[in-house]
Amino acid sequence: MGDDDRRAAVDDAAPLLDGVSSRAAPERRSIPVGRALSVVTCGIVAVVVVVLVTLVPGRRGSPPHCLVVVSLDGFRYDYLKHLPPDSALQRLAAEGVHVNRLRPVFPSKTFPNHYTLVTGVFPETHGIVGNHFFDPTDSTWFTMGSTESKWWGAEPIWVTAELQRRQANVFFWPGSSAVIKGVSPTVTFPYNESVTFEERIDRAREWVGQGVQRPPLIMVYLSEPDASGHEYGPDSEQTISAIHRADSMISRLIDGLDRTNVDLLIVSDHGMVNIGDSPDKIIDLDKFLHVPIPNRLRVAACTPELQIYPDADLIPEIVQNLSAAVKQYPNIKVYRKEEIPRRFQYRDNARIAPFVVVADVGYKIVGKSFGCPDDGLRGGHGFDNDDPRMGGILIGVGPSFEERKQVPILNNTEVYETMCRILEIVPAPNNGTRSGIDSLLKHT
Secondary structure: OOOOHHHHHHHOOOOEEEEOOOOOOOOOOOOOOOOOOOOOOOOOOOOOOOOOOOOOOOOOOOOOOOOOEEEEEEOOHHHHHOOOOOOOOHHHHHOOEEEEEEEEEOOOOOOHHHHHHHHOOOOHHHHHOOEEEEOOOOOOOEOOOOOHHHOOOOOOHHHHHOOOOEEEEEOOOOOOOOEEEOOOOOEOOOOOOOOOHHHHHHHHHHHOHHHHHHHOEEEEEEEOOOOHHHOOOOOHHHHHHHHHHHHHHHHHHHOOOOOOOEEEEEOOOOOOOOOOOOOHHHEEEEHOOOOOOOOOOOOEOOOOEEEEEEEEHHHHHHHHHHHHHHHHHOOOEEHHHHHHOOHHOOOOOOOOOOEEEEEOOOOOEEHHHHOOOOOOEEEOOOOOOOOHHHEEEEEEEEEOOOOOEEEEEEEEEHHHHHHHHHHHOOOOOOOHHHHHHHHHOOOO
């Protein structure tokens, strides 16, 4: 079903509320929150809090459905062990459906996974193949501050919602500042890290409390515990403190909130491991990738996954150099694009480099000549997405979700269509599965 068909389906449908006519698609209201900054951290634990308020039968003027998505950057699948039983996240995990490990897509980095969460497709399809990459079709670079429409393929949940006359208010989710398919969220904010977590959560609470004016879709992004995990490592006191702070933000969201007919869905985008914590875990590729002529060899991203884009005449030299690198550093894998394992779903896009280097979990790739000096960070992600330590969490609570249920593992490609099902909108094509979605939601 195309965009026009889905619009027509909405036009022919009954009003969303008894006695309230369906409104026209709202105009974008981009509200500045301060100076725009690019996203600084390289990972995001996305805790998606989905609040769905269903209509109360027989009552006119009841609040419309509302889906609130809160991303907690870098919340690893087992971080709940650091929280007491009476913490907000522990209570919610016990009450509803808890996915013990939400498997990210490869590479297990922030932007690819945040965009997969909201589109349900792999990076080779949606085009966000890393946090930083090169597009050889027009010789341009993507950074975490890129908002040009051309970068953002597929269809994120806020576009799906707006196309079907469901207002979306989005606070800092990657991609939400871009115009995609000619559509933006009704309310969106340019990223500004100085806006406190409390301000973001309080704004979400305000939106939820707007009664019949409540937007059906609300999304909020928070950058912890990812930032602390990078700086100090996943097992540090500072990261454990950040885990508690993230939990306090969920508590701040739900405390005092009438949870009657409210669904909450909490997810994260990836995990975190200690990296480069001994000299033998530092992989210095400087001498293997040093080319003195600018723009003949482009290297995107840094540890633990490098994208290498050489000019055609340099390929034999690069093959020779990378072969030598593997002999010196057996804890890296070098793939030609066509040899990347199929399980990664990471071949079929021009933005994926001709050569991809991936370090084993816990190892750190450095190289001053290609812009990756040893930055001293103690934690990282981006490794093989099958490694459990790259996994995130998913918790769903409320009338739409299964109760007191444990799901061992789930792919994060299932989240988009799950949200569509909750919002009762027609999804765009995606890689979700019936069995995955049914493992989370009650059968109606």
